[in-house]
Amino acid sequence: MKIRTCSFMAAxxxxxxxxxxxxxxxxxxxxxxxxSDYIDEELVKTFTEETGIQVITDYFDSNESMYxxxxxxxxxxxxxxxxxxxxxxxxxxxxxxxxxxxxLSNLNNIDRKFTALSxxxxxxxxxxxxxxxxxxxxxxxxxxxxxxxxxxIFGTSDYALKxxxxxxxxxxxxAALKYLGYSYNSRSEAELAEAxxxxxxxxxxxxxxxxxxxxxxxxxxxxxxxxxxxxxILQVQEEREDLQFIVxxxxxxxxxxxxxxxxxxxxxxEAYAFIDYMLQAEVAAANIEYVYYLAPNTEAYKLLSExxxxxxxxxxxxxxxxxxxxxxxxxxxxxxxxxxxxxxxxAR
Numbered sequence: 001m002k003i004r005t006c007s008f009m010a011a012x013x014x015x016x017x018x019x020x021x022x023x024x025x026x027x028x029x030x031x032x033x034x035x036s037d038y039i040d041e042e043l044v045k046t047f048t049e050e051t052g053i054q055v056i057t058d059y060f061d062s063n064e065s066m067y068x069x070x071x072x073x074x075x076x077x078x079x080x081x082x083x084x085x086x087x088x089x090x091x092x093x094x095x096x097x098x099x100x101x102x103x104l105s106n107l108n109n110i111d112r113k114f115t116a117l118s119x120x121x122x123x124x125x126x127x128x129x130x131x132x133x134x135x136x137x138x139x140x141x142x143x144x145x146x147x148x149x150x151x152x153i154f155g156t157s158d159y160a161l162k163x164x165x166x167x168x169x170x171x172x173x174x175a176a177l178k179y180l181g182y183s184y185n186s187r188s189e190a191e192l193a194e195a196x197x198x199x200x201x202x203x204x205x206x207x208x209x210x211x212x213x214x215x216x217x218x219x220x221x222x223x224x225x226x227x228x229x230x231x232x233i234l235q236v237q238e239e240r241e242d243l244q245f246i247v248x249x250x251x252x253x254x255x256x257x258x259x260x261x262x263x264x265x266x267x268x269x270e271a272y273a274f275i276d277y278m279l280q281a282e283v284a285a286a287n288i289e290y291v292y293y294l295a296p297n298t299e300a301y302k303l304l305s306e307x308x309x310x311x312x313x314x315x316x317x318x319x320x321x322x323x324x325x326x327x328x329x330x331x332x333x334x335x336x337x338x339x340x341x342x343x344x345x346x347a348r
Contacts, residue, residue, distance in 0.1 A: 030270040032057040033066060033077040035257070036212060037235065038130070040290035047277050053270045061211040062168050064338075070095065070262075078265040079274060084256045085170070087126045088119045088329035096125040097261040103272045106279035111296035117326050118256050126258035127275055130231070130293040133316055133324065134171050134253045137218050137233035138225045140242040148249045151179035153225055154202040162224040164217065165202070167209035169341040170327050171253060172199065175227060178250045184325045187333045196340045200347040209345070218243055229255075230313045234292035245313045251323035254316065256296075288314070 028051070036059045044055050058077070060066035063086040070080070071093070082090060090096050101107055101123070110128055120126045136149055142159070154163055165172050174184035176195035186192060207223060215232045217223040219240045226233075233245040259278070261271045277283055281299035288295050288304060294314050301309070308314055330337065 028053045028267070028270055030055050030079070030267050030274055031077045032274075033070075033080045034059060035081060036061070037232070038081065038257075038291060038293075040287050043278075043283055043286060043290075047274060051270075051273060051277075053273060055274070064169060075262070075264055076266075077262055078267045078271045080260050080262060081129055081257050082126075082260060083327060084118045084120070084126075084258060085327040085329045087258050087260060089334070090260065091120070091125050092329075095263055097263050097265065097268070098125050099123055099127060099261070100272070104276045104279065106276050106281075109279050109281055109284070109297045109299045111298045111301075114256055114296040117254070118258075119329065120258075126260045127279070128256055128296045129259045129278070130257045130291070131296050131316070132255050132257070132293045133230045133247055133313070133320060134166070134175070134227065134255065135230060135233075135245055135247040135313075136225060137215065137228045137243060137245050139218065139221065139240070140244050142224045146244070146246060149246050151175050151248045151250055154205060154227070155198075157205055159224045160205045161207045162222075163206050163226065164208055164210045164214045164223055165199075165206055165227040167211045169337050172209065172227065173337060173340060173344075174253055174325075174327065175248075176202070178248070178252065178325075181250075184253050185328045185330060187330060187336070189336065192336060192340050196344055199344045203344065203347065229293075231291050231293035234311070234313055247320050247324075251325070252320070253327055254321070254324045255327065 030053050032055060034057055048054055060069070063083050066080065066082065067086060067089065104127070107123070107127070110123070114128055114131055115121045115123060118128065136153065138146070138149070154165060165175070173192070173195050176198045177184055177186050177191060180191070180194055180198065182191045214223060214226040214228055215236045218226055219236050230245055233243065237243050259275050261268060265271055278287070279297065281297060281303060284295040284297035284300035285303035288300060289308060292314060312320070
C-alpha cells in the first residue's frame with residue numbers, strides 16, 4: 001500500500017523561493033491541455049499565488065483526440081502534454097514552438113537517460129514531463145499474488161466482461177503486437193492483421209475500451225483486470241490494498257509525456273514560467289509523490305520517499321527497459337493503424 005508524503009513535500013514547496021521577479025498581475029493567464037489526474041493541483045495553486053498567473057486547464061483522453069481537436073481549430077491553448085511520438089507528429093505539422101533553453105533555468109535537472117529514448121532527444125521543441133509504463137492492474141483477491149502475467153489474460157473467458165483495455169489505438173494494438181512477438185511500432189500489414197484478429201477475439205471478454213474510469217472500476221470491483229498506466233493504478237492503491245500493477249512478461253510500452261508550447265500560444269512568457277517551475281526539484285518531487293508517475297528530474301530523486309524510490313512501477317527497472325519500447329511516429333503508416341483500429345472497434 002502506498003502512503004503519500006504530502007505534508008513533507010508541502011513543507012519543501014513552501015520553503016522554496018519561486019520565480020523571483022514575477023509580478024502578480026491578475027490579468028495574466030495560462031491555458032493548459034493535459035491528461036486528467038496528471039498534476040498536483042496544489043502545485044498549480046502555489047504557482048498562481050507566487051506569480052499571479054491564473055492557470056486554466058482542459059483535458060484530453062488520448063493523443064489522437066487531442067491532435068484532432070487542435071487540427072480542427074481547437075486553439076487557445078499555450079502548453080499541451082503529448083506523448084513523444086505525438087510530439088513528432090505535431091512538430092512535423094508545424095504546431096510547435098522551438099524551446100528556448102536560455103529561458104529555462106532548471107532544464108539541467110532533466111534526467112538525460114530518458115531524453116536519450118525520445119525522438120526529440122535534444123529537447124528542441126519539447127521538455128519531458130513524466131515517464132510511465134503501460135501494464136495491467138488486477139485484483140489480487142481474485143487472481144492471487146502474481147509474479148508474472150501475460151497479455152493473453154484478456155483472452156480468457158474466466159473474467160469475461162470484468163476486464164477493460166485502453167481506448168487507445170497505439171497502446172492496445174501495441175499490446176497485441178507485443179504478445180504475438182512483434183514490435184509495438186510494426187509497419188507490417190500482415191502483423192497488424194494478426195493483431196486485429198487477436199483483439200477482436202479478446203474484445204468478446206472485455207467490458208469496454210476505456211481510458212479514464214477503469215481505475216475507479218477496479219477499486220469498486222466493477223472490473224477485475226484492466227490494461228492501464230502505472231501511475232493511474234498506483235494513485236488508487238490507497239483505496240484498494242489488493243490492487244496490483246504488473247508489466248506483462250512479453251514486454252510493454254514506455255511513454256514519455258512532454259510539455260510543448262504551441263506555435264499559436266498567446267501567453268508564451270507565462271508558459272516558460274510554468275515549465276521552469278515544474279522543473280524545480282522540489283516541485284517535481286512533490287508532483288511525483290502525488291501522481292505516482294516519474295518526472296525525469298535527477299535533483300528531484302534526492303527528495304523522494306523510500307516508498308517511491310523502491311517502487312519498480314515508478315522507477316522502471318533495467319529489465320523492463322530492455323524488454324519494452326518507446327512508441328514512435330509511424331508517418332503515413334499511422335493511417336494503417338487507424339484503419340485497423342476502426343475495424344476492431346466496429347467488430348461484433
